[in-house]
Amino acid sequence: MPEPLLSVRDLVVEFPTRRGVLRALDKVSFDIAEGEVLGMVGESGAGKSLTGAAIIGLLEPPGRIAGGEIWLRGERIDNLAREKMRRIRGRRIGMVFQDPLTSLNPLYTVAEQLTETIRTHIDVSEKEARKRAIALLDRVGIPAASRRIDDYPHHFSGGMRQRVVIALALAAEPELVIADEPTTALDVSVQAQIIDVLKEICAERGASVMLITHDMGVIAETADRVAVLYAGRLAEIGPVRDVIQAAEHPYTVGLMGSIPTLTQTADRLTQIPGAMPRLNAIPTGCAFNPRCTRVMDRCRIDRPELAARPGGRQVSCWLYDTAMEAADG
Amino acid sequence: MIAFILRRLVQSVIVMLTVALVAFSLFRFVGDPIASMVGQETTLAERAELREALGLNDPFIVQFWSFVARAATGDFGISYRLQQPVMELILSRLPATLELALVSGILAFLFGVGFGVYTALRRGNWLSGSIMTISLIGVSLPTFLIGVLLIWVFAVELQWLPSFGRGDTVYIGDWWRTGLLTESGRASLILPAITLGLYQMTLIMRLVRAEMLEVLRTDYIKFARARGLSNRAVHFGHALKNTLVPVITITGLQMGSIIAFSIITETVFQWPGVGALFIRSVQFVDVPVMAAYLMLIALVFVVINLVVDLLYYAVDPRLRVDRANARH
Known part of the structure; x- marks a missing residue:
């Protein structure tokens, strides 16, 4: 197996508070291969965005990486000096944020923001940077890019602004793009377009994508593999078809059951009873055990580790413990 | 842009006129200007004459207008105390x-x-x-x-x-x-x-x-x-x-x-x-x-x-x- 572009190993993110340390991410491990689109799903507060922020080195204090390693193409990046990490941001890892209305500085033209980004990372003249900026805008589908480049952000609609944001994130040709809910703030009608633009342009450049979203539809259409987060822990990770059609972790099963489909004719969607635990009240053992329909005694005591399953999947659930299966059989 | 400046200029003029009104009322309400200009021995007739000459018997609006008109040219009259033009x-x-x-x-x-x-x-x-x-x-x-x-x-x-x-x-x-x-x-x-x-x-x-x-x-x-x-x-x-x-x-x-x-x-x-x-x-x-x-x-x-x-x-x-x- 070739070396992955990004490798996250046992990542732990903690928030020290007055009442003790909150563990927001607990031993999260996953890889993103070259050119791959990894979907990252989970409920609000599961730690999706935190994972992205930790990778790009922009955790908001007092949040901090308390354990684990992050490797980018064989280079460890979670403990880099601030200045070195800054050079990776934008140049090797780009990021697209959720709200295009607030992601752009209102006081600078699109041209100024683009050329500034390009010239921060690539040694080109102002003129060359502008040429590249126009080409980028054109590529992300801004009509009359050479004219509109000198407009201010408020002259663009929401969908157009998100295209500008994508252009900015890709300005220095990063190898990995972290897209944190890139379509959540947009009209449904433009969501698909934005996802298409993002996917196409990344495919063209061979950039990998980590797509953070809670929209399973987007994941199904776009991602190669999907990782499911629950209460700061990875529940399941695997190829997107397999996970959607034959989820193994009971949480993923519940998650998929709660998505309406056209082929189903159920009166009610299934829902998972209860709510995700707060970070200061994560139960011992498996974090999902109080809500799980197939809970066993062991789940309340021991925490299941992420274990390999056939077909390149990994699940953290005692149901699939090989020793257990062997004992049962 | 020009419309914006014009609008602001008109507002400014209104503000200045309002302040002028307040400044002008000072003359009328902070004591009698004649009293501060003349000496003890001036007769009532002389005072009335001076009052007429200075236009102090004119209607309020006329006096105000002449105050504004003179103020616009920088003429605020003579200081009672120093007997010099105020603007100077x-x-x-x-x-x-x-x-x-x-x-x-x-x-x-x-x-x-x-x-x-x-x-x-x-x-x-x-x-x-x-x-x-x-x-x-x-x-x-x-x-x-x-x-x-x-x-x-x-x-x-x-x-x-x-x-x-x-x-x-x-x-x-x-x-x-x-x-x-x-x-x-x-x-x-x-x-x-x-x-x-x-x-x-x-x-x-x-x-x-x-x-x-x-x-x-x-x-x-x-x-x-x-x-x-x-x-x-x-x-x-x-x-x-x-x-x-x-x-x-x-x-x-x-x-x-x-x-x-x-x-x-x-x-x-x-x-x-x-x-x-x-x-x-x-x-x-x-x-x-x-x-x-x-x-x-x-x-x-x-x-x-x-x-x-x-x-x-x-x-x-x-x-x-x-x-x-x-x-x-």
Whole structure:
């Protein structure tokens, strides 16, 4: 197996508070291969965005990486000096944020923001940077890019602004793009377009994508593999078809059951009873055990580790413990 | 853009007319002007004659109109106390006040923005902690007390700087007497400028700090960081410019207050400016000077407001509505 572009190993993110340390991410491990689109799903507060922020080195204090390693193409990046990490941001890892209305500085033209980004990372003249900026805008589908480049952000609609944001994130040709809910703030009608633009342009450049979203539809259409987060822990990770059609972790099963489909004719969607635990009240053992329909005694005591399953999947659930299966059989 | 300026100009004229009305009422309600002009022995008939000659029996609106018309040409009459044209008096003292106000305004802005940015970026270190504490003193101590304290420390105890007056002055042109070009003039300016500007500085500093902290939390700053821009570009290129939009307004208005409230500082330091002139005029009920001073301060505020609005326009592209309308 070739070396992955990004490798996250046992990542732990903690928030020290007055009442003790909150563990927001607990031993999260996953890889993103070259050119791959990894979907990252989970409920609000599961730690999706935190994972992205930790990778790009922009955790908001007092949040901090308390354990684990992050490797980018064989280079460890979670403990880099601030200045070195800054050079990776934008140049090797780009990021697209959720709200295009607030992601752009209102006081600078699109041209100024683009050329500034390009010239921060690539040694080109102002003129060359502008040429590249126009080409980028054109590529992300801004009509009359050479004219509109000198407009201010408020002259663009929401969908157009998100295209500008994508252009900015890709300005220095990063190898990995972290897209944190890139379509959540947009009209449904433009969501698909934005996802298409993002996917196409990344495919063209061979950039990998980590797509953070809670929209399973987007994941199904776009991602190669999907990782499911629950209460700061990875529940399941695997190829997107397999996970959607034959989820193994009971949480993923519940998650998929709660998505309406056209082929189903159920009166009610299934829902998972209860709510995700707060970070200061994560139960011992498996974090999902109080809500799980197939809970066993062991789940309340021991925490299941992420274990390999056939077909390149990994699940953290005692149901699939090989020793257990062997004992049962 | 032109429509915008025109609209603001019309508003300014309305404001000035309102202030003129107040200034004009001073003549009618602060004592009888005839009484302050004539001696004890003047007969009632002579007084009535003078009253008629001065147009004081004309209807209110006619008198007001002639006051406004003369004020517009800079004619505010003769000072009761000094028997000189009011405009001449004010112009001879205006340079002193303007120099003081300008220097303290610039000091307040530079140090205010500098300290504000520093304390916002370096939250929690001891230096920004001390700056914040000292600024609290600056906000809460009254101006005259700061002036007196400064005089005590630097003029009386240390004897580094003069405690009153403008020092030596030289003329630039016909009437502008400046203290900026002589050493004693500059030395004399230091204490009053600090006294006058300290409060404004702390105000600007606290405003800049609060705004900066606010801006640093915005998404576009996060996005700027995510694009790998240097700290300098993020803090000064992206954050500070956004911070300055509201700061400009406050600073502009404060500039007006600095000129208007230089009265106290001028009194403490016996600074020969317009403020000191005004105080003396109040003591002697010298209504023409008081009225002219009122109009002058109003004019300063109106002009500064206009400038602030134009600056706003220059800094914030979202206000350039004409262009946006043309596009959509």
